[in-house]
Amino acid sequence: MNEERNGTIGVDNVLYRLYQEATGYAPESMMLLPGAGSGRKYYRMRGVESLIGVVGTDVSENRAFVELSRHFRVKGLPVPEVRGVSDDGIYYIQEDLGSTALFGFIAPGRTQGIWSDEQRDVLRRTIAALPVLQWEGAKGLDFDRVCFPVGRMDRRALMWDLNYFKYCFLKPSGVEHSEVMLERDFTVLCDKVLEHDTPTFMYRDFQSRNVMLASDGSLRFIDFQGGRRGPYHYDVVSFLWQAQAHYPDELRDELIDEYIRASRPYIALDGAEFRRELKLFVLLRTLQVLGAYGLRGLVQRKAHFLQSIPSAIDNLRVLLDDPDAPDGMPCLMDTLRRLTELPRWNNERSQSKDMTIRVFSFGYRKSGIPDDSMPNGGGFVFDCRALNNPGRYPQYLTLTGRDQPVIDFLESDGEITRFLDNAYALVDMTVDRYLERGFSQLMVSFGCTGGQHRSVYAAEHMARHLNEKYGVKVVLCHREQGISTIYNARR
Numbered sequence: 120m121n122e123e124r125n126g127t128i129g130v131d132n133v134l135y136r137l138y139q140e141a142t143g144y145a146p147e148s149m150m151l152l153p154g155a156g157s158g159r160k161y162y163r164m165r166g167v168e169s170l171i172g173v174v175g176t177d178v179s180e181n182r183a184f185v186e187l188s189r190h191f192r193v194k195g196l197p198v199p200e201v202r203g204v205s206d207d208g209i210y211y212i213q214e215d216l217g218s219t220a221l222f223g224f225i226a227p228g229r230t231q232g233i234w235s236d237e238q239r240d241v242l243r244r245t246i247a248a249l250p251v252l253q254w255e256g257a258k259g260l261d262f263d264r265v266c267f268p269v270g271r272m273d274r275r276a277l278m279w280d281l282n283y284f285k286y287c288f289l290k291p292s293g294v295e296h297s298e299v300m301l302e303r304d305f306t307v308l309c310d311k312v313l314e315h316d317t318p319t320f321m322y323r324d325f326q327s328r329n330v331m332l333a334s335d336g337s338l339r340f341i342d343f344q345g346g347r348r349g350p351y352h353y354d355v356v357s358f359l360w361q362a363q364a365h366y367p368d369e370l371r372d373e374l375i376d377e378y379i380r381a382s383r384p385y386i387a388l389d390g391a392e393f394r395r396e397l398k399l400f401v402l403l404r405t406l407q408v409l410g411a412y413g414l415r416g417l418v419q420r421k422a423h424f425l426q427s428i429p430s431a432i433d434n435l436r437v438l439l440d441d442p443d444a445p446d447g448m449p450c451l452m453d454t455l456r457r458l459t460e461l462p463r464w465n466n467e468r469s470q471s472k473d474m475t476i477r478v479f480s481f482g483y484r485k486s487g488i489p490d491d492s493m494p495n496g497g498g499f500v501f502d503c504r505a506l507n508n509p510g511r512y513p514q515y516l517t518l519t520g521r522d523q524p525v526i527d528f529l530e531s532d533g534e535i536t537r538f539l540d541n542a543y544a545l546v547d548m549t550v551d552r553y554l555e556r557g558f559s560q561l562m563v564s565f566g567c568t569g570g571q572h573r574s575v576y577a578a579e580h581m582a583r584h585l586n587e588k589y590g591v592k593v594v595l596c597h598r599e600q601g602i603s604t605i606y607n608a609r610r
Contacts, residue, residue, distance in 0.1 A: 133210045134172035137203035141212060142167050150537045153544055165533055169215040178208040183267035184344035185211060194255050197339045216339045221330035226587050229365050245330055245338055246374045247381035253351050254385040256320035262348040272321060272349030277309045284406040288413030294458050300450035307448050311399055321349030326361040356400040362430035399445045405435050426590045432464045474591045476561045480578040481598045482570025489598060491562050498562030501542050503573035506534050510572055519600060520575030529576050539580055550589055570599030582606060
């Protein structure tokens with residue numbers, strides 16, 4: 120095969136070689152995983168072991184991840200092991216941490232407000248691990264050499280984020296402001312933040328999507344390549360004020376207490392003072408994420424990023440109404456208040472609420488493909504019959520794809536995961552476009568022989584995926600089982 124760096128053949132050649140060098144064997148399969156917010160591509164490579172192949176065109180960013188990973192692992196920190204890197208630095212393979220992110224694990228809390236003891240325990244363990252990452256990870260780390268694009272959160276880096284907000288979110292939103300006075304207040308904000316500088320590793324994007332849960336319940340941390348030296352407050356805020364996490368105030372307060380307790384080996388924090396300081400970083404982080412959402416959603420027109428904006432705006436509203444909100448920045452705070460009053464963000468929230476996606480499981484041998492009663496019809500029908508069938512085994516005959524023994528059976532060979540990864544990619548592309556155009560209905564159906572095992576599993580996962588990613592209403596119907604579940608639209 121010819122090596123084409125920008126093509127599939129080149130990717131295959133390089134990642135296959137890295138896998139073989141790491142394991143001694145060629146991979147049996149390589150599946151592209153659904154994309155996130157970055158331009159990197161991730162492949163799940165299966166064979167004698169499962170590894171993740173990564174393709175990133177920014178070599179400096181790749182190098183930061185690789186070197187930080189190696190540094191952290193020497194310190195005994197729970198991050199993925201990098202198993203191989205190409206000579207040009209564009210390709211690398213790393214340990215496969217599975218598919219269970221903390222963001223998905225806490226879905227019942229985020230979407231329904233049901234925060235179980237198990238979810239709370241995992242959240243406490245996560246925030247308790249953060250001080251260890253921040254202080255131990257900083258020991259012996261040459262920030263200026265390793266970190267990308269800068270080694271520390273200095274004035275230049277802060278202004279990048281603030282101007283990112285101004286040009287990618289504020290201006291596209293159409294809020295009038297004084298450039299001179301806003302720039303003055305940005306300077307004041309930088310001064311306030313820099314007063315809290317500490318010699319700690321600032322993860323910078325410490326949030327539930329970047330925390331993985333292993334099968335034994337242990338935690339692993341990913342996507343830290345943008346980290347640098349900076350105040351420990353920032354990561355606490357990134358985690359606890361994540362736009363779509365929707366932590367209730369009492370849970371957030373409990374987790375702040377846990378962070379204070381876990382920090383004692385490194386620093387003695389006064390609870391009241393620390394909470395006041397956090398509000399400055401709530402402001403900074405919210406402006407940073409709105410800049411990111413603006414770039415992806417308003418500029419690049421990726422609809423699912425638009426769904427996160429109203430939640431971030433809500434965080435901003437709460438801060439602006441707080442009597443202890445940061446002061447000394449009158450133009451910035453007035454501009455932000457007018458921003459939060461724009462009808463479009465309420466409209467954006469309403470747009471996602473107005474869309475309903477119906478997800479069906481069915482049996483081809485029973486009633487056939489479900490009819491679409493909506494005026495425009497259409498949607499997707501996925502045939503699950505090529506997947507290994509639990510219905511062939513007596514122990515599964517009375518169970519469905521909702522029961523754990525069947526789930527374990529289906530996931531054991533990885534086929535259904537690869538099947539769903541492709542289904543997610545197709546459906547996500549359509550939902551993005553439908554939200555942009557204001558469409559209100561979509562139907563997605565999964566069929567298997569009897570509509571009991573494979574199709575039920577797939578429909579369950581698709582329904583949760585769409586509700587969690589887009590916040591839209593999802594009506595799930597297992598037709599042959601007579602079971603229906605409604606996932607309500609989220610703010």
